[in-house]
Amino acid sequence: MITVIGAGAWGSNLATIALANGYDVNMWSRRSNLSLTRAVRDAEVIVSAISMQGIRDVIEQLQGLTLSPQTIFVSATKGLDPQTARTPCQIWQDTFPRNPIVVLSGPNLSKEIEKGLPAATVVASNTAIAASKVQLIFSSNRFRVYTNLDPLGVELGGTLKNVVAIAAGVCDGLQLGTNAKAALVARGLTEMVRIGVHWGAQQETFYGLSGLGDLIATCNSPFSRNYQVGYQLAGGRNLQEILANLQGAAEGINTTTVLKQCSQRGDISMPITEQVYCLLQAQVTPKEALEGLMLRDIKPEYQQ
Ligand SMILES: NC(=O)c1ccc[n+]([C@@H]2O[C@H](COP(=O)([O-])OP(=O)(O)OC[C@H]3O[C@@H](n4cnc5c(N)ncnc54)[C@H](O)[C@@H]3O)[C@@H](O)[C@H]2O)c1
Numbered sequence: 001m002i003t004v005i006g007a008g009a010w011g012s013n014l015a016t017i018a019l020a021n022g023y024d025v026n027m028w029s030r031r032s033n034l035s036l037t038r039a040v041r042d043a044e045v046i047v048s049a050i051s052m053q054g055i056r057d058v059i060e061q062l063q064g065l066t067l068s069p070q071t072i073f074v075s076a077t078k079g080l081d082p083q084t085a086r087t088p089c090q091i092w093q094d095t096f097p098r099n100p101i102v103v104l105s106g107p108n109l110s111k112e113i114e115k116g117l118p119a120a121t122v123v124a125s126n127t128a129i130a131a132s133k134v135q136l137i138f139s140s141n142r143f144r145v146y147t148n149l150d151p152l153g154v155e156l157g158g159t160l161k162n163v164v165a166i167a168a169g170v171c172d173g174l175q176l177g178t179n180a181k182a183a184l185v186a187r188g189l190t191e192m193v194r195i196g197v198h199w200g201a202q203q204e205t206f207y208g209l210s211g212l213g214d215l216i217a218t219c220n221s222p223f224s225r226n227y228q229v230g231y232q233l234a235g236g237r238n239l240q241e242i243l244a245n246l247q248g249a250a251e252g253i254n255t256t257t258v259l260k261q262c263s264q265r266g267d268i269s270m271p272i273t274e275q276v277y278c279l280l281q282a283q284v285t286p287k288e289a290l291e292g293l294m295l296r297d298i299k300p301e302y303q304q
């Protein structure tokens with residue numbers, strides 16, 4: 001039995017894929033009649049597809065239940081804890097140290113997947129056998145699943161790209177052109193690598209599906225909520241107005257704040273994140289954010 005926690009856009013998609021592969025699937029959400037206790041009672045695999053803001057709440061509820069140490073937790077959330085900057089998988093592992101934890105992340109815009117369009121993703125874990133099991137559950141002729149042994153890198157790729165996606169939306173909203181977008185995405189990837197490696201992820205992971213792959217998808221699709229936030233800010237709308245009309249969470253907003261604090265504390269240069277932060281706080285206009293990036297001191301592309 002597979003239990004999917006969170007019946008939002010992504011959770012529903014993942015449940016559909018597993019069901020189509022012949023697995024028994026339970027879905028649980030805050031609004032379902034099924035209690036969480038019953039939903040996870042026979043679960044061999046628990047897939048969490050809740051937004052970052054709900055993670056601690058749900059984990060607290062699960063903590064009180066008796067779960068087998070063999071139960072595999074799969075995290076599909078792309079965010080960072082606002083208080084501790086821990087990733088969802090780190091929080092799951094802190095709470096359930098004996099259980100295998102797997103992250104599932106990749107260029108996976110749910111609106112495309114629900115139409116049956118082809119996509120690929122990555123499942124990563126320190127427990128290779130758990131990743132292989134999850135790979136089998138979700139692999140299909142429309143969803144190609146790769147395993148990976150760098151869960152932190154895979155998780156951070158999917159999380160950090162949301163900040164760049166907001167900036168990419170601004171770039172398109174201001175009609176800055178393809179050269180500007182290419183520069184933004186390439187330098188955004190450099191920022192992701194810089195902080196990701198500082199936190200212990202492997203550099204090469206960021207050049208794979210869950211890093212560069214997801215960056216390309218999210219920075220180019222109007223289906224991306226994060227991209228939409230940037231695009232609409234560039235169009236002159238304010239954040240409250242945009243969020244009131246957005247379907248689902250734009251995780252990049254909270255991630256930007258967490259990253260800005262971490263980069264300041266660790267003295268890590270993250271100029272794109274810095275400008276996205278100032279823009280989200282309404283401290284600068286989209287055009288001022290662009291100027292802020294273009295007028296930085298000139299420097300080598302890579303610094304030792
Ligand atoms: N939609 C996508 O294309 C997509 C693809 C890959 C990953 N993701 C990631 O998956 C996560 C969920 O995204 P989504 O698009 O499904 O969002 P969504 O807003 O559609 O769904 C979020 C779900 O989390 C639940 N939730 C929030 N707080 C909760 C709480 N306190 N207790 C219980 N449940 C709670 C909501 O009820 C809802 O079911 C995000 O981190 C997102 O970045 C989304």
Ligand SMILES: O=P(O)(O)OC[C@H](O)CO
Nearest residue numbers: 106107108109224225226
């Ligand atoms: O709609 P977004 O911006 O949360 O993006 C969804 C997924 O992360 C794309 O892989």
